[in-house]
Amino acid sequence: MEYKKLKNHRRRYKMARWMSKHPVWLHKLAHWIYKHTSLLRRIFKWIGNKLKWFKYLNPFRYIKILDWYIIKKFIGTYIYSIVLIISISIVFDVNENLAKFAQYHAPLHAIVVDYYLNFVPYFANLFSPLFVFIAVIFFTSKLAGNSEIISMLAAGVSFKRLMRPYMISCVLITLLSFYLSAYVIPHGTVIRQNFESMYKNKKKNTSADNVQLQVGKGIIAYIQHYDNNMKKGYGFCLDKFSNKKLVSHLTAMEVQYDTISDSKYHWKISNWKIRQLKGLREHIISGAQKDTLIQMEPTDLVYSKGQQETFTNPELRDYITKQIDRGSGNVVQYQVEYHKRIASSFASFILTTIGLSLSSRKRKGGMGLYLGIGMALSFGYIMLQTVSSTFAINANLPPMLAAWIPNIIFALVAYFCYRNAPN
Numbered sequence: 241m242e243y244k245k246l247k248n249h250r251r252r253y254k255m256a257r258w259m260s261k262h263p264v265w266l267h268k269l270a271h272w273i274y275k276h277t278s279l280l281r282r283i284f285k286w287i288g289n290k291l292k293w294f295k296y297l298n299p300f301r302y303i304k305i306l307d308w309y310i311i312k313k314f315i316g317t318y319i320y321s322i323v324l325i326i327s328i329s330i331v332f333d334v335n336e337n338l339a340k341f342a343q344y345h346a347p348l349h350a351i352v353v354d355y356y357l358n359f360v361p362y363f364a365n366l367f368s369p370l371f372v373f374i375a376v377i378f379f380t381s382k383l384a385g386n387s388e389i390i391s392m393l394a395a396g397v398s399f400k401r402l403m404r405p406y407m408i409s410c411v412l413i414t415l416l417s418f419y420l421s422a423y424v425i426p427h428g429t430v431i432r433q434n435f436e437s438m439y440k441n442k443k444k445n446t447s448a449d450n451v452q453l454q455v456g457k458g459i460i461a462y463i464q465h466y467d468n469n470m471k472k473g474y475g476f477c478l479d480k481f482s483n484k485k486l487v488s489h490l491t492a493m494e495v496q497y498d499t500i501s502d503s504k505y506h507w508k509i510s511n512w513k514i515r516q517l518k519g520l521r522e523h524i525i526s527g528a529q530k531d532t533l534i535q536m537e538p539t540d541l542v543y544s545k546g547q548q549e550t551f552t553n554p555e556l557r558d559y560i561t562k563q564i565d566r567g568s569g570n571v572v573q574y575q576v577e578y579h580k581r582i583a584s585s586f587a588s589f590i591l592t593t594i595g596l597s598l599s600s601r602k603r604k605g606g607m608g609l610y611l612g613i614g615m616a617l618s619f620g621y622i623m624l625q626t627v628s629s630t631f632a633i634n635a636n637l638p639p640m641l642a643a644w645i646p647n648i649i650f651a652l653v654a655y656f657c658y659r660n661a662p663n
Contacts, residue, residue, distance in 0.1 A: 303408065306392070310405035313383075317375040318413065322364050325371070329363060330356060337440060346439035354435045358428030365420050369587040370618040372413060376406070376595030377614040384602045399600070399661050406596055410588040418585040422553035430550045445544040454566045455535040458482060463495065468542045471497040476509065478534065489515045497538055498531070507534045543570065548577040572639055576632050579643035580625070587621065590647060590654045597657035617653075621646050 303311075341351060364371070383389050392402060437444045446468040455461045455478075464475025476495040480488040491513050498506035513526040539547070539559070551559060556578050563571045595614060603609075624646040632642035 303405075306397070307405040307408065311409050313379045314375060314406065314409040315412070317379045318371055318409075321371045321374045321378070325367070326360055326364055330359070333359070340440050344439040344441070346435075350435060350439070354431050355439075358425075358432040361420055361428060362425055362432065365417055365425060367618075367622070368413070368417050369584070369591050369621055370615070372410075372588045373591045373595050373614045373618045374611065376592050377599045377611055380596055380599040381611075384600055387602065389600050390602060402600075403593070403596065406592050407589065410592050413588045414585045417588070418581065421581045421584070426550050426552045426555075429546075433546065433550065445542060448542045451541050453536065453540060459535075461534065461536060463541065466538075466541045468538055471499055471538055473541070485517075487517055489517070504537060505533050505535055507532055548574045551577075553578065553581065572633050573629075575639035576629050576642055579640045580629065583643040583647050584625070587647060587650070590650045591618065591621070593654040594650070594657050597654070597661040600661060617650075621650055624649065 340346075380389070389402075393399070433444065448463070448466045448468075450462075450464060451466060452460065452462045458481040460479045460481070462475075462477045462479075463473040466473040473495040474493065476492045478488075478490040479486060490509075492509035493511035494509070496508045496510070498508060509530050509532060511528065512530055513524065516523040516525070540563075548556065551574070556574060560571050560574050560578065563574070594617065598613060625643075628637070628642040628645040631637040632639045
């Protein structure tokens with residue numbers, strides 16, 4: 241309180257010094273404003289007293305000097321580990337793929353912009369739990385080795401209070417990781433996969449034969465052959481049923497998807513014929529070309545490996561809903577991908593708790609043991625994530641449970657480490 245009074249007195253003193261250096265008319269103007277705005281000042285003072293509780297909503301109120309010190313070290317070490325490991329990965333990838341780039345005459349601009357600028361965020365986000373774990377163990381072990389953790393605990397800072405800056409850093413990393421995986425990386429994955437199919441001889445599945453799917457309630461579409469490069473299908477038919485009876489049968493030699501339309505589901509059919517069935521009567525209509533709306537897209541017809549990684553979260557959610565409504569069973573990998581993006585983002589909190597609990601003790605031998613444990617646990621988390629996804633796709637494990645199994649198991653490990661952490 242005394243410091244606050246001293247601060248206000250200093251502010252008034254500086255104002256008086258400033259006023260003394262200016263003309264007399266400015267003094268009179270300031271005095272007149274002060275005299276005739278007493279009601280306005282009382283109103284503002286009343287509003288300020290009523291809105292005092294707003295200061296508790298300021299997040300920086302709860303971040304002290306100690307928190308800033310740890311947050312800067314956490315984020316700095318996290319970024320440093322990403323740059324270091326991804327740089328090594330790029331060197332190995334260039335060494336492995338240089339012959340293919342030369343064989344298929346890949347231009348330098350495409351290699352740098354289309355491939356590596358999308359390669360870096362994909363793998364940085366994929367191994368983000370590993371980088372978080374390494375960063376926590378690395379700089380926390382250094383703090384413990386310099387007896388800084390001991391000093392904090394001796395000063396009355398509890399282990400729970402010590403975790404606050406770590407959790408704040410995890411919030412920032414989690415939000416960034418989720419935003420990248422849900423909205424940014426899928427667009428880059430499309431560009432990277434197109435580059436790989438052109439210059440690394442990783443051929444994508446661009447055609448489909450004998451595709452049959454439900455495009456609406458009581459509406460069944462069939463395409464004998466579909467070419468995704470041309471967005472064109474051959475041998476198309478569309479059957480409409482009412483009360484389990486066929487009421488309309490459309491056939492067309494060709495069907496072309498309209499890629500320049502402002503909305504989805506626009507198709508152009510060529511050499512078409514419609515047979516409308518009404519009881520024992522049949523009405524036939526035919527024509528050369530016709531624009532029509534059919535509730536299907538090219539992504540519904542052709543599936544390529546890793547296609548679920550090219551969808552943003554809204555697109556993924558819409559696709560899953562649409563496929564479930566159609567009764568399709570080929571949605572498990574899309575559901576696993578959707579839930580995995582959310583679960584992977586929260587892994588930072590769990591692995592940070594484990595890393596802090598393990599490395600906060602000062603022991604002989606340095607941080608080598610902790611880094612080894614951290615690497616083993618991180619790779620164990622990534623391996624468990626892959627295994628659980630495989631079980632969901634091939635063994636009918638619920639996709640949401642498969643995505644969260646690694647977090648559940650490692651959350652138990654984190655709780656055990658937290659209970660045995662120094663206090």
